[in-house]
Amino acid sequence: MALVLTHEDALRLADTEDGELAILQDEGIGFRGQYLGAVLAETPETARHGADLVEITTDVAPHDAHFRHDHPQVREAEGGADDVETGDVEAALAAAEIVVDQRYSTPLEHNNPMEPHTTIARWDGEELTLWTSTQGVHPARQALAPILGIEPEQLRIISPHVGGGFGSKGVPHADMMLTALAARAVPGRTVKYAVSRQHMFAITGYRPATSQHFRIGAGPDGTITAFVLEAVSSSSHTKEFPEEAIKPSRQMYAGEHRRITQRLLPLDIAVPSWMRAPGEASGMVGLEMVMDELAEACGLDPIELRARNEPVLDPDTGLPFNQRRLLDCLREGAERFGWAERDPRPRARREGGWLIGTGVASATYPASRQPGSQARIRLTAGSYEVGIGAADLGTGTWTALTQVAADALEVDPEQITLQIGDTSLPNATVAGGSTGLASWGTAVMAAAQTFRREHGRAPSDGAESTGEAEENPAEEELAMHSYGAHFAQVSVQETTGEIRVDRMLGMFSAGRIINPRTARSQFLGGMTMGVGMALHEKGELDPRFGHVVNHDLAEYHVPVNADIRSLEVHWLDEEDPQAGPLGARGIGEIGIVGAAAAIANAAHHATGVRVRDLPLFGSDFLPR
Amino acid sequence: MGHPVHLVIDGQQHDLIVDARTTLLDALRDHLGNMSPKKGCDHGQCGACTVLVDGRRLNSCLLLAVSLDGAEVLTSEGLAPDGELSDLHQAFLEQDAFQCGYCTPGQICSAAGMLREAADGRPSVVTEDTDPGGPVELTEDEIRERMSGNLCRCGAYVNIVAAVQQAAAAQPGTGEAGR
Numbered sequence: 180m181a182l183v184l185t186h187e188d189a190l191r192l193a194d195t196e197d198g199e200l201a202i203l204q205d206e207g208i209g210f211r212g213q214y215l216g217a218v219l220a221e222t223p224e225t226a227r228h229g230a231d232l233v234e235i236t237t238d239v240a241p242h243d244a245h246f247r248h249d250h251p252q253v254r255e256a257e258g259g260a261d262d263v264e265t266g267d268v269e270a271a272l273a274a275a276e277i278v279v280d281q282r283y284s285t286p287l288e289h290n291n292p293m294e295p296h297t298t299i300a301r302w303d304g305e306e307l308t309l310w311t312s313t314q315g316v317h318p319a320r321q322a323l324a325p326i327l328g329i330e331p332e333q334l335r336i337i338s339p340h341v342g343g344g345f346g347s348k349g350v351p352h353a354d355m356m357l358t359a360l361a362a363r364a365v366p367g368r369t370v371k372y373a374v375s376r377q378h379m380f381a382i383t384g385y386r387p388a389t390s391q392h393f394r395i396g397a398g399p400d401g402t403i404t405a406f407v408l409e410a411v412s413s414s415s416h417t418k419e420f421p422e423e424a425i426k427p428s429r430q431m432y433a434g435e436h437r438r439i440t441q442r443l444l445p446l447d448i449a450v451p452s453w454m455r456a457p458g459e460a461s462g463m464v465g466l467e468m469v470m471d472e473l474a475e476a477c478g479l480d481p482i483e484l485r486a487r488n489e490p491v492l493d494p495d496t497g498l499p500f501n502q503r504r505l506l507d508c509l510r511e512g513a514e515r516f517g518w519a520e521r522d523p524r525p526r527a528r529r530e531g532g533w534l535i536g537t538g539v540a541s542a543t544y545p546a547s548r549q550p551g552s553q554a555r556i557r558l559t560a561g562s563y564e565v566g567i568g569a570a571d572l573g574t575g576t577w578t579a580l581t582q583v584a585a586d587a588l589e590v591d592p593e594q595i596t597l598q599i600g601d602t603s604l605p606n607a608t609v610a611g612g613s614t615g616l617a618s619w620g621t622a623v624m625a626a627a628q629t630f631r632r633e634h635g636r637a638p639s640d641g642a643e644s645t646g647e648a649e650e651n652p653a654e655e656e657l658a659m660h661s662y663g664a665h666f667a668q669v670s671v672q673e674t675t676g677e678i679r680v681d682r683m684l685g686m687f688s689a690g691r692i693i694n695p696r697t698a699r700s701q702f703l704g705g706m707t708m709g710v711g712m713a714l715h716e717k718g719e720l721d722p723r724f725g726h727v728v729n730h731d732l733a734e735y736h737v738p739v740n741a742d743i744r745s746l747e748v749h750w751l752d753e754e755d756p757q758a759g760p761l762g763a764r765g766i767g768e769i770g771i772v773g774a775a776a777a778i779a780n781a782a783h784h785a786t787g788v789r790v791r792d793l794p795l796f797g798s799d800f801l802p803r
Numbered sequence: 804m805g806h807p808v809h810l811v812i813d814g815q816q817h818d819l820i821v822d823a824r825t826t827l828l829d830a831l832r833d834h835l836g837n838m839s840p841k842k843g844c845d846h847g848q849c850g851a852c853t854v855l856v857d858g859r860r861l862n863s864c865l866l867l868a869v870s871l872d873g874a875e876v877l878t879s880e881g882l883a884p885d886g887e888l889s890d891l892h893q894a895f896l897e898q899d900a901f902q903c904g905y906c907t908p909g910q911i912c913s914a915a916g917m918l919r920e921a922a923d924g925r926p927s928v929v930t931e932d933t934d935p936g937g938p939v940e941l942t943e944d945e946i947r948e949r950m951s952g953n954l955c956r957c958g959a960y961v962n963i964v965a966a967v968q969q970a971a972a973a974q975p976g977t978g979e980a981g982r
């Protein structure tokens with residue numbers, strides 16, 4: 180054994196503001212699973228055995244790890260979204276002919292990319308190099324360097340390939356810091372640390388639980404007059420993170436009197452973070468289920484209900500929408516899915532012991548572009564080297580940026596040599612919020628234009644230009660979102676309650692689709708994760724200890740091949756000039772948004788049983 | 804404190820000295836630098852580490868290297884000697900049967916093993932009881948069922964099924980598409 184590192188001998192950090200990253204600084208323990216030390220050894224077997232031999236003594240302090248929406252410590256998030264309060268909701272609710280008042284919940288969900296988080300670190304003097312897996316090398320450097328007390332230039336992060344992230348590699352987590360601290364203890368030597376699958380449930384972020392209380396008042400024609408959403412999400416005392424389930428409700432549907440509030444409850448549990456479509460994925464569970472209930476209460480087709488509440492201006496900002504084609508998605512999707520043949524009555528279709536139903540839900544995701552990405556183009560030995568610190572998480576960045584560069588330079592893709600995932604390349608913003616390709620692609624296009632302007636069509640070897648993605652001014656004047664519609668057919672076994680998704684169809688409006696092949700895979704992947712959200716995924720928090728009990732892939736279920744049957748993806752053929760020169764909005768997240776609600780709505784249609792807490796379990800559909 | 808073990812990996816002979824606790828997966832990656840199989844869980848729960856051991860698909864994270872003296876191990880890389888892609892590799896590319904690719908070497912080995920099992924007439928839970936024996940017909944349901952030990956968090960299942968079907972069709976009934 181080489182070394183045991185604890186809070187007594189680890190490097191003192193320059194900034195301990197970030198409770199998640201400020202590890203090994205004192206004796207305090209924020210949650211079960213937090214790093215309290217590290218064992219360094221020559222082989223992983225020895226290191227792991229050594230860690231088993233370490234004895235830790237603790238004093239137990241009062242703690243709380245039980246999430247409930249009516250907890251007295253539920254409060255506003257620091258720097259969270261403002262409340263919406265317009266008109267007089269209570270009076271409008273009292274006057275409404277139809278009122279739906281229901282609470283929905285989503286559980287802890289864990290990103291679980293197949294590639295666990297792993298970092299290799301080495302200090303050479305005052306310079307640190309991290310080989311890791313991250314959705315943004317530059318943002319990670321920006322976060323870590325000041326905490327370590329070094330200049331960004333002293334930290335190099337290299338991450339050319341990422342084995343999936345889904346948000347969990349969006350910001351650096353404590354494992355990266357631990358590896359950097361461990362390497363500091365053995366200067367000049369390379370230290371490798373791979374987070375175990377079990378430990379990922381405590382260390383690498385997850386989607387916190389939400390409770391969503393809707394009260395909706397409407398006229399008999401389905402027109403919404405009063406809209407109330409009070410959402411609460413679980414958080415951590417160690418570091419605050421609100422899962423803003425209210426986000427989609429702010430802009431989806433019209434309604435004169437509105438109250439929309441987000442609160443959170445900090446607990447003594449692991450630190451939550453981004454998981455695919457944070458806010459939208461969870462928020463559209465409640466919203467799209469309550470819309471289904473409202474449609475039923477009004478005796479309206481759910482698509483017609485949405486059409487009757489289509490806002491003219493963005494209810495959130497008052498701005499005009501940019502290419503809001505929600506209804507086109509719903510209607511064209513309905514056509515392809517065969518929605519018209521549906522008997523609207525629940526529990527109307529029974530085949531061989533299976534109850535069969537169909538459901539629909541809208542999808543949405545904001546379209547934005549992050550300013551600040553830069554790209555460099557250099558002609559080297561007849562090949563255009565295109566460099567930008569972007570990330571490919573399986574999203575196809577290597578392919579799509581090569582294609583964008585080739586188009587912009589008007590050369591064959593074979594003439595492009597792309598370089599990404601390294602802080603020694605020009606700055607790139609994070610692969611998150613479905614902004615990656617739009618932001619980096621804009622920088623690459625700007626660099627290509629500058630290159631042609633400066634060097635013409637016959638550049639000489641070594642010619643070089645850079646370009647930068649500016650802020651998109653249209654984002655100030657227009658409410659920019661992508662939209663979509665999910666349709667699902669499910670079967671529920673009458674005697675066992677077993678639930679299967681027979682088929683799903685997603686119809687999306689996301690601006691120009693740059694690479695149809697990888698785009699289809701992205702949508703499919705999002706919908707597949709939506710099936711998991713609906714039927715499988717739930718981190719079971721132990722209220723006594725605050726850890727996730729089912730912390731591995733045998734107990735935390737994600738969809739397997741046999742769970743996924745027919746999935747169809749379509750998109751509207753369009754371009755969005757307002758979104759930027761690429762004409763594209765992001766597609767990494769919208770595929771999951773609304774998918775779970777479509778399945779839950781279909782399960783209700785099949786059985787007549789409304790389950791408002793995800794995931795749906797077979798037992799939910801058995802006679803009580 | 805090491806133990807000698809002789810392994811044939813992707814056609815190459817190797818003599819190793821390993822810790823008794825070293826798994827085949829760690830022997831491949833950490834001792835031999837064969838990065839083809841991936842570690843997704845280290846507990847036999849994800850399939851990312853699937854390799855063929857003496858022709859059978861197995862999770863290499865669940866095997867101790869010392870127990871495999873003399874075994875022949877094939878990784879996805881070994882199924883494409885000198886970069887010569889097998890029908891399966893080609894089908895995965897053509898069907899876009901992956902996104903991040905982390906699960907892919909395991910999917911490929913699993914598919915290769917599974918095609919052989921089906922060709923040998925080994926039934927799965929969805930195989931009809933009336934099946935007369937002989938090669939099992941690889942319907943979509945058969946493929947989904949038989950590939951369910953290999954998780955893909957990117958959600959490429961639809962395309963994986965299409966790829967396995969394409970590869971199976973290239974050499975019907977022989978189970979040789981992985982070679």
Ligand code: FES
Nearest residue numbers: 843845847850864
């Ligand atoms: S790493 Fe072996 S099954 Fe997951």
Ligand code: FES
Nearest residue numbers: 902904906955957
């Ligand atoms: S391709 Fe990423 S996990 Fe399968």
